[in-house]
Amino acid sequence: METSAAARVHPSPREILDSVVIRFAGDSGDGMQLTGSQFTTATAVAGNDLATFPDFPAEIRAPAGTTYGVSGFQIHFAAHDIRTPGDAPDVLVAMNPAALKVNIDVLEPGGLLVVNTGAFNKNNLAKAGYEENPLDDGSLDPFRILAIDITKMTLESVKGIGLGSKDAQRCKNMWTLGLMYWLFGRERESTVRWLEKKFVKTPKVLEANIAALNAGHIYGENADLPHGIGAYQVPAAKLEPGQYRNISGNEATAWGLVTGAKLAGLEIVYGSYPITPASNLLHNLARLKQFGVTTFQAEDEIAAVSAAVGASFGGAIGVTGTSGPGVALKSEAIGLAIATELPLVIVDVQRGGPSTGLPTKTEQSDLFQAVWGRNGDAPLAVLAAATPGDCFYMAVEAVRIAVKYMTPVMLLSDGYLANGAEPWHLPDIDALEPFPVQFRDDPEGFMPFMRDKDTLARVWAIPGTPGLEHRIGGLEKQQDTGHISYDPENHHMMTKLREAKVQRIAKDVPKAAIDQGDPRGDMLVVGWGSTYGAISQAVRMLRERGRKVSHLHLRNIWPLPEGVGDLLRSFGSVLVPELNNGQLVKLLRAEYLVDADSLTKIAGQPFRISELVEAAEERLKRSLQ
Amino acid sequence: MSPNPPKKEYTRKDFSSDQEVRWCPGCGDYAILAAVQRVLPDLGSTPENTVFISGIGCSSRFPYYMNTYGFHTIHGRAPAIATGLKLANPELDVWVITGDGDGLSIGGNHLLHVLRRNVDLQILLFNNQIYGLTKGQYSPTSQVGKVTPSSPLGSVDQPIVPARFALGARATFVARSYDTSKRLPETLTDAHKHDGAAFIEVLQNCPVFNDGVFDLITDRKTGPAYQLWLENGQPMRFGANGEKGLHMNPKTLTLEVVTVGEEGITEADIVVHDETNLSLAWMLTDLPGVVALGVLYRQPGPVYNESVTKQRELAKERFGEPDLKALLRTGHTWTVV
Numbered sequence: 001m002e003t004s005a006a007a008r009v010h011p012s013p014r015e016i017l018d019s020v021v022i023r024f025a026g027d028s029g030d031g032m033q034l035t036g037s038q039f040t041t042a043t044a045v046a047g048n049d050l051a052t053f054p055d056f057p058a059e060i061r062a063p064a065g066t067t068y069g070v071s072g073f074q075i076h077f078a079a080h081d082i083r084t085p086g087d088a089p090d091v092l093v094a095m096n097p098a099a100l101k102v103n104i105d106v107l108e109p110g111g112l113l114v115v116n117t118g119a120f121n122k123n124n125l126a127k128a129g130y131e132e133n134p135l136d137d138g139s140l141d142p143f144r145i146l147a148i149d150i151t152k153m154t155l156e157s158v159k160g161i162g163l164g165s166k167d168a169q170r171c172k173n174m175w176t177l178g179l180m181y182w183l184f185g186r187e188r189e190s191t192v193r194w195l196e197k198k199f200v201k202t203p204k205v206l207e208a209n210i211a212a213l214n215a216g217h218i219y220g221e222n223a224d225l226p227h228g229i230g231a232y233q234v235p236a237a238k239l240e241p242g243q244y245r246n247i248s249g250n251e252a253t254a255w256g257l258v259t260g261a262k263l264a265g266l267e268i269v270y271g272s273y274p275i276t277p278a279s280n281l282l283h284n285l286a287r288l289k290q291f292g293v294t295t296f297q298a299e300d301e302i303a304a305v306s307a308a309v310g311a312s313f314g315g316a317i318g319v320t321g322t323s324g325p326g327v328a329l330k331s332e333a334i335g336l337a338i339a340t341e342l343p344l345v346i347v348d349v350q351r352g353g354p355s356t357g358l359p360t361k362t363e364q365s366d367l368f369q370a371v372w373g374r375n376g377d378a379p380l381a382v383l384a385a386a387t388p389g390d391c392f393y394m395a396v397e398a399v400r401i402a403v404k405y406m407t408p409v410m411l412l413s414d415g416y417l418a419n420g421a422e423p424w425h426l427p428d429i430d431a432l433e434p435f436p437v438q439f440r441d442d443p444e445g446f447m448p449f450m451r452d453k454d455t456l457a458r459v460w461a462i463p464g465t466p467g468l469e470h471r472i473g474g475l476e477k478q479q480d481t482g483h484i485s486y487d488p489e490n491h492h493m494m495t496k497l498r499e500a501k502v503q504r505i506a507k508d509v510p511k512a513a514i515d516q517g518d519p520r521g522d523m524l525v526v527g528w529g530s531t532y533g534a535i536s537q538a539v540r541m542l543r544e545r546g547r548k549v550s551h552l553h554l555r556n557i558w559p560l561p562e563g564v565g566d567l568l569r570s571f572g573s574v575l576v577p578e579l580n581n582g583q584l585v586k587l588l589r590a591e592y593l594v595d596a597d598s599l600t601k602i603a604g605q606p607f608r609i610s611e612l613v614e615a616a617e618e619r620l621k622r623s624l625q
Numbered sequence: 626m627s628p629n630p631p632k633k634e635y636t637r638k639d640f641s642s643d644q645e646v647r648w649c650p651g652c653g654d655y656a657i658l659a660a661v662q663r664v665l666p667d668l669g670s671t672p673e674n675t676v677f678i679s680g681i682g683c684s685s686r687f688p689y690y691m692n693t694y695g696f697h698t699i700h701g702r703a704p705a706i707a708t709g710l711k712l713a714n715p716e717l718d719v720w721v722i723t724g725d726g727d728g729l730s731i732g733g734n735h736l737l738h739v740l741r742r743n744v745d746l747q748i749l750l751f752n753n754q755i756y757g758l759t760k761g762q763y764s765p766t767s768q769v770g771k772v773t774p775s776s777p778l779g780s781v782d783q784p785i786v787p788a789r790f791a792l793g794a795r796a797t798f799v800a801r802s803y804d805t806s807k808r809l810p811e812t813l814t815d816a817h818k819h820d821g822a823a824f825i826e827v828l829q830n831c832p833v834f835n836d837g838v839f840d841l842i843t844d845r846k847t848g849p850a851y852q853l854w855l856e857n858g859q860p861m862r863f864g865a866n867g868e869k870g871l872h873m874n875p876k877t878l879t880l881e882v883v884t885v886g887e888e889g890i891t892e893a894d895i896v897v898h899d900e901t902n903l904s905l906a907w908m909l910t911d912l913p914g915v916v917a918l919g920v921l922y923r924q925p926g927p928v929y930n931e932s933v934t935k936q937r938e939l940a941k942e943r944f945g946e947p948d949l950k951a952l953l954r955t956g957h958t959w960t961v962v
């Protein structure tokens with residue numbers, strides 16, 4: 001294959017790099033998400049550890065060439081274990097002036113800039129707001145530039161195949177991908193196979209895409225690259241042996257739900273109304289009907305959760321998935337499931353801001369809504385996934401808790417986890433402990449709200465069972481019998497009972513344990529959700545500098561696991577970084593009366609490791625003064 | 626629609642729960658409850674396979690009084706909850722109980738969609754033209770000018786015609802009756818026989834907040850002049866002695882009330898009821914000076930829960946037995962040694 005030809009043309013060995021961050025940026029129509037995901041697959045095949053972060057605009061087809069139509073995909077890959085898509089790119093691929101304008105500020109001086117000069121015409125420059133062509137005015141001098149007329153090169157490479165000029169131009173991304181494959185020593189094979197499948201019905205388009213991919217690669221092999229730009233190699237990382245795949249959070253959540261239902265011996269009814277970034281959970285589950293999954297695309301979020309509650313009443317596990325605005329609509333029905341003590345799983349794939357906010361950006365601002373956001377004293381269990389792959393395990397756990405405790409469980413994911421991907425060590429399904437549900441079928445002594453002594457869960461008796469006919473509802477009920485009761489003492493007691501039941505879950509989940517570092521020290525950094533990777537890397541760096549810093553990561557947000565208070569009190573200070581205006585920090589302060597300090601970022605973007613390190617250093621200095 | 630024939634002969638008592646009924650004395654809901662309890666044994670229903678699901682309102686207390694499975698849910702959402710229940714267990718015989726506020730204000734959206742999907746349910750909408758439970762505000766079916774605490778100078782809202790709403794939503798079965806009607810069990814039976822969503826509007830008197838709004842229609846003396854009982858395939862005649870009928874005016878394409886024997890009108894001029902005729906059903910929803918009762922429209926169509934079940938079976942056929950391990954390995958995987 002051509003790969004060996006490259007070695008012949010460039011006998012000089014590839015420069016070995018430990019890790020690289022590449023950002024692909026272009027117009028929404030340039031196919032950058034596709035290019036990024038192909039590069040990801042090829043990188044996984046090369047054996048690197050990796051993390052990705054797609055960043056696309058809210059508009060489906062924003063006007064071409066505009067800055068708000070820029071779509072980006074960042075991938076971080078390394079010869080060692082990594083946990084984030086990287087702070088700032090080492091390499092920026094800019095397919096047009098707008099993509100350059102939006103991203104150039106984050107490229108490190110000395111970074112490699114690949115630009116498609118073919119798109120730098122007057123019109124595009126004006127749309128991006130450039131008065132002068134940045135390729136000519138010296139403003140890009142701090143960078144190493146690979147300026148190529150990719151448009152022209154692409155058109156040439158597909159000449160003769162007989163595509164229209166529009167279709168031919170569309171192959172630009174494959175040409176670029178081919179060049180990037182050569183630069184970083186990736187194999188083209190996985191992409192060729194993928195193209196063959198995708199374009200099986202349009203052989204000309206297939207031929208053109210492969211031609212462009214190869215042409216980009218050959219360009220790299222033969223071109224005299226500018227001084228300082230060569231071919232690179234990032235050696236394979238030492239990953240734990242086993243079978244791997246790439247996985248995104250929403251895929252993992254869907255598969256986790258299916259696995260959880262299987263372990264419980266139940267079918268799933270998944271009610272949902274499309275909303276970014278939760279929609280592809282619905283898409284993923286809709287394809288799994290053969291696994292006993294029924295998906296219901298409801299008329300709104302209220303109907304979606306209501307159908308899930310009805311399904312749980314009927315003996316399936318009702319699940320509903322949405323984002324923050326949808327959870328707001330579902331609150332009343334979630335309260336009904338709490339009052340009637342039915343199992344229910346609610347997946348909240350969080351996005352930014354109040355109201356419509358930043359639909360395509362990530363945030364962690366639904367923690368309060370999850371824990372407290374209902375009328376009345378209405379407790380439920382709240383879990384939060386840490387990584388895309390962790391969504392699988394948390395979804396299984398959500399089903400387990402829901403059916404064991406007869407309670408709604410809210411699983412918090414977010415846009416970053418939902419769309420981000422990472423290599424995932426496939427779990428051994430057979431090793432997962434089943435938790436089969438036992439429906440009540442014995443009429444002897446039956447009362448609908450009689451409870452298990454240990455879990456306080458009520459019995460689950462489903463319609464169709466002779467002799468167990470009963471009525472449930474949202475009105476307050478007498479303990480055991482479930483008859484309507486307005487008795488003041490009974491309501492007080494039932495409220496306490498519902499709370500006690502949810503609190504029992506704390507004894508049934510892993511005790512709080514330090515993720516990294518010593519059990520005491522100068523600072524404990526406490527995180528939850530998708531910031532896990534960034535905080536973990538930051539703490540590693542701080543510890544390498546000799547700081548006495550440790551990391552505690554919470555997967556159980558409510559009830560909080562046992563042992564959190566003791567850990568918080570074992571450190572000189574507590575820092576809680578969150579992608580919101582300070583929510584977990586307030587929960588911890590309220591629950592444990594500790595002087596936890598908040599670090600907030602509300603930009604719709606994940607934390608950069610450096611931001612976390614700087615903030616921690618600054619606070620450590622302050623506390624030592 | 627219970628899959629197993631009843632093992633024992635059930636009676637009305639088997640369907641009555643031990644809960645004290647808490648509606649106001651004289652409330653029309655009592656008569657509807659009695660009719661339902663009476664008709665269920667005749668339908669071959671069993672307490673264990675029957676479920677009543679309601680929203681919130683006086684009418685929605687209904688499930689508590691039935692010795693079947695029951696779910697008193699939240700305001701307006703019963704159709705969605707019933708849909709989920711049917712998806713989890715299509716074998717159950719599910720009845721939805723709702724009110725004019727529950728089903729047509731807060732839950733209007735869900736009612737619309739449950740009807741167009743044609744989920745196999747019986748939906749009873751108790752229309753008392755008022756919000757009973759919240760003490761008498763005007764509802765979406767209240768007449769213009771209705772004076773209530775929230776409309777001291779009379780309501781200015783145009784009322785909705787429930788049967789018309791249902792037809793607009795492409796309901797496959799639309800019927801109408803009233804609380805004390807002797808023929809209510811017959812209409813319930815027709816609804817129960819129907820595969821798909823069967824919508825019945827039940828005119829219901831609320832003696833406390835809206836007493837007597839349907840008196841002209843339901844009164845034993847005045848009623849016959851105002852009740853048009855529909856019989857499929859029969860001319861649409863009514864009146865104390867059956868002297869009146871509906872005639873189609875070919876110029877205006879509207880139905881007019883005529884008297885047989887007057888102005889040269891004969892039996893042959895009276896329109897024959899055809900349950901499958903949507904245009905006719907539309908006209909029957911709101912007639913001048915008379916109220917159509919019984920089955921206005923019946924035209925079976927694909928049943929939602931059956932289509933869903935079919936797709937699931939198809940998926941099993943097409944993709945084979947579910948295999949979680951294989952699922953996790955779809956797409957690209959690689960091995961690290």
Ligand SMILES: Cc1ncc(C[n+]2csc(CCOP(=O)(O)OP(=O)(O)O)c2C)c(N)n1
Binds near residue numbers: 684700728
């Ligand atoms: C979310 C919500 N909003 C408002 C109410 C108050 N509420 C209860 S019943 C009702 C109206 C009921 O009217 P209708 O459906 O006609 O039932 P009726 O009492 O007349 O039988 C209202 C407004 C409620 N329970 N929940």
Ligand code: SF4
Binds near residue numbers: 654683684757830833
């Ligand atoms: S308020 Fe009216 S509808 Fe409600 S129970 Fe009393 S009489 Fe019946």
Ligand SMILES: [Mg+2]
Binds near residue numbers: 724726751752753755
């Ligand atoms: Mg009413």
